[in-house]
Amino acid sequence: MQVKIGVFLCDCGESLKNIDFSRIREDLQRLEDIAFVDISHNLCLEEGEKAMTSRILVENINRVVIGACSPDLCEHIFTRLLEGLRLNPHLLSLANIREQCSWAHEGDVTGKALELIRMAISKARLLQPIEREVVPVSKQVLVVGGGFCGMRSALELSRLGIRTTIVESELTLGGKMEQFEGSYGIETSPQAILNLMSNTIEEDENIEVLTSAEITSVEGQAGNFPVKIRRGGEQVSQSFGAIIFATGHTTKTLPRDFEPELGRNAISQRKLVEMLQAPEELERRPGTIGFVLDVSDENSRLPILSTLNNALAVKERLGSEVYVFCKSLKVDSEGMEKLYREAREQGVVFLKFEEKPQISKEDGRLKVEARDLLLGEEVALLCDFLVAEEKVLPCEGTEALGSMLNMRTDSQGFYQDENVHLYPVASERKGMFFVGGCKGDLDFARTSMDISSATVSIYELLSSGKVIVEVEKVKVEPDKCQACLTCIRICPHSAIQLVRVDTEKEVAKIYDLACDGCGICAAICPAKAIRFEGYADEQILAEIEAIGESL
Amino acid sequence: MNRDDSKIVAFCCEHSAYQAANKAGRMRLHYPDNVRIIRVPCAGRVDVQHILKAFEKGAAGVLVMGCQEGACQHLTGNTRARERVKYTDSLLKEVGIDGSRVRMVNLGPDMGQQFVAEVKEMAEKIEGEMRR
């Protein structure tokens, strides 16, 4: 169908003095597929919009080219306007003649401005409309892991009216909850919280709990993940709209950095918690308890958090002397600063060392010698119990689950650490979210925030049960595709899968909902079988072609 | 694209480099006007052929400008772009165009000054070549 282009130029309230708009109009009107060239002062305002609307209604044009300011300021205005006029919003091409032309150079830049507009026109000629489609999505969410984060996510989703299924590998829910003695500052003990949550979950018919179950395969894309779950010998397959991974962490005590292995008086944090829970069973009250931190270089918040918590609990319940040997004490997350000051007030002594402290046995107790930086001299202390430092690791299944989902893990094996400031909660795969320990975040404040933002994004995605999707914006042409798997392997969002299309031969298929529109696949495809509407090869080449054809 | 006015084609990722160019404009930082910016969704969208076609059509230099390492919205877009630029450079050397006339640049969305500096450096390199 014959291309008819309407060109709108905006001189930004006549402020772009170094562009002669009338000369540009003159030059452009000579092109036969240009219907009209309008010069306006304020396309981004009401007045400008009205003028555009009436102009488009009168002239039945099928492409719109706009020479104005930067697209991120005005593109949304024009797409909304075109939608209103039932003209496909993708038949729009913008030239940035303000920030990247008028403001960027001295002297007359009419030539460059014209060239930028001609580039936009040459691209506009080749634009194709992109249709929209409503795609049904499953309103069922899968929560992997039944610890604090898993339960919390399920409860919040259920409050938003979304049905969830919790898959927990252990026999009962709870995960690492009972390991923490008292999350200081929270009155109720973790045990109480655990019971409260699991009871509410029991009564909530929105939440289905599958314990001692595990995931064997995850297929499909956002909106429709067919997942196979194995439970006691038989395998169930169910489709979910989104998945929250809360597979948690494990802690490994670091005997290797610690001369005397964990014997009678060198204990782990967990052992200390058991002692605190039943102080009466101890033969005699320990006089002094020491904590050693930062012996290994990589440290994360959990060891420090549990050390402060347990130190305060020791002070409160056992009243013994408490010393903390540490290289540096990171108290950067919420509430930790207050906890640290509280511990100091309760009489916990913090000793800062540079090189590793020497630990040796002496008449049934442990002697810790270190050079304290603040005192500037050697310090030797005898402790009844010395609590070894813990290293936080993702739990065992993380590696296998990661490869099943084609999901990268960071150097220590935690998920989704790649672009934390880009994806605080979401992952590179749409519809998959990672919260809590499996991401390396371990304090309740932060994880609770993550959980709520994950549940809100899921609500946004699934609540209406359908999603509006741009159909085949990035499309694989089946007859050209040789199924060489290159695009499938390199797609950062795992949005491409091998499927049997109508031509019976297996070809790659790009899932519109999961595709994030980066175009890496289109550039790498050796068969030139992938077309990215709006940035297709012929459209980019047309822009290049138009360079240098001005006046 | 005719030969004499030596154009530079800059493929700019809309998340970072394109914003940096806008930032330079808003700060009224002036740079040589023979640059033509082409907006791309990600530096990873730029194909070896696009760069070669730019040179074929007479461009004197090509810049592929993407997000900073590790900050790419699409994780591997900028690293792949760097690989492709390296490969294209070798293809150009085979043809006899060396002196790295195609360059990969990593920018943050508000690095207006660096954008201008990169453009100026390429423009000077081309200027130098033209005079010889």
Place this chain on the structure above:
Amino acid sequence: MAIPFREALKTKDFIVTAEAAPVKGANTEKMQEHIELLKDRVDALNVTDNQSSVMRYPSLGTCLLIKEHGGEPILQITCRDRNRLAIQADLLFAFSRGISNVLCLTGDSIDVGDHKEAKPVFDLDSVQLIHLVHTLNSGKDMAGNELDGGVDFCIGASATPSADPIEPQLVKFRKKLNSGVDFIQTQAVYDLEELKRCMEHAHKVDRKVKVLAGIVLLVGAKMAAFMNENVPGIFVPEYLIDELAQAPKGTGLSKGIEIAGRLITQIREEKICDGVHIMAIGREERVPEILEAAGL
């Protein structure tokens, strides 16, 4: 005139062989000097076949020279340069001129040599070559045709006691022994434990086979390190390289001779194996000094 090597194997309790390396050219003077120097000092003289895939005066030619000088040659044949027709023809010719000892080798790869674009043959491998010689000994060629005038070769093969991993090499070693060989000349050996292990293995399969330990003369620390990297099948342990490095400037060669002597004496005294095969690559004139250093 030297006694036939097959006899020496039976009668002598410590057999010594050395290597006469052909030159890159047709001037045979230097080779004849080495032959004269060594022919009466050793039980047999091996002649390499384009060693390290470097083109040289042919092994057969040098063997004939040794015969002319009254020495006892061992013809080395690799499978790299000839197919089964050429090898059988060479063997018939060799036997007809009195050369009756053959060392069956697979041969180095073309890539380590100086004609890197040549087409490698490898129609046979060392084990198949051993079987081929047996077939000829039985009076037939590989295609089963009767020979007009048979041959009777004394068959030898090589072994690599210090390979890592060792198990695959031992499988090959057993295969060679099961194919029937009269003597084994190993690659360079410096760690006598490895040699002992190789001996155990040999005797488990074939009590009668005579094993000669390969002794490669080390000239200096740099050369030793170079060989580790580039010469296939040679592994000079670190402590020996250090020992060579500590030797004062210019005495590297005599230190090498001392090491070789020490190894030979130890092998002889502890009766680890039936003899030694001295490879003084490019320094054949020093072999007598090595023999003295070993008290032979």
Place this chain on the structure above:
Amino acid sequence: MIIAERKPLEEIKNMLSGYKEILVVGCRTCVTICWAGGEKEVGILSSQLKLASSREGNELSILEATVERQCEKEMVIEELRDKVQEVEAILSMGCGVGVQTIAEIFEEKPVFPALNTTFIGMPEAEGVWVEKCGACGDCMLYWTGGICPVVRCAKGLLNGPCGGTRRGGKCEVDPEKDCAWVLIYRRLEKQGRLDLMERYYEPKNYRAVKRPGRIEAATA
């Protein structure tokens, strides 16, 4: 699948010197999958040739085409019949079979190979292909634990390994490559079939396929 690699531009330019109108032909199957001669590579090579000719001042007009499979006569004829009339020479980016199929059909025009066909192989990593089969016509993978010594052992030994294996089980020829026989040993060991390696194997029949090979399948 067949793996190939593009020739250096210098070599291609020398072949084409003297010809003004060239048809560059890609192939959509094997050489596309190994990134050597697909439609994208056709575009890249054409750009390079145009760039080079414009820099050297000799004009060169290039037509581009990509055949579904260059080894099928019908597909070659259908795609190239008209375009061949407009050019003086054809530059094929197919494997050796493609080049010769085109040469057979359009005998009046010279056909040049832009690729070096290297081996039958499989992808090992993104953009990396490894030789696995040498098409020797007498497959013995049944007793080598599925690892081919004819191709993956540099000397093609049937009673390996050779004496030159490097430390760590690497090949004498290339320290980066594993010795095929060490791999065979380990796999047979894992399957408890090491007796297969102990057995002596006769010299190989190198004429199992009378070169050049020809197969006549029974008509269906």
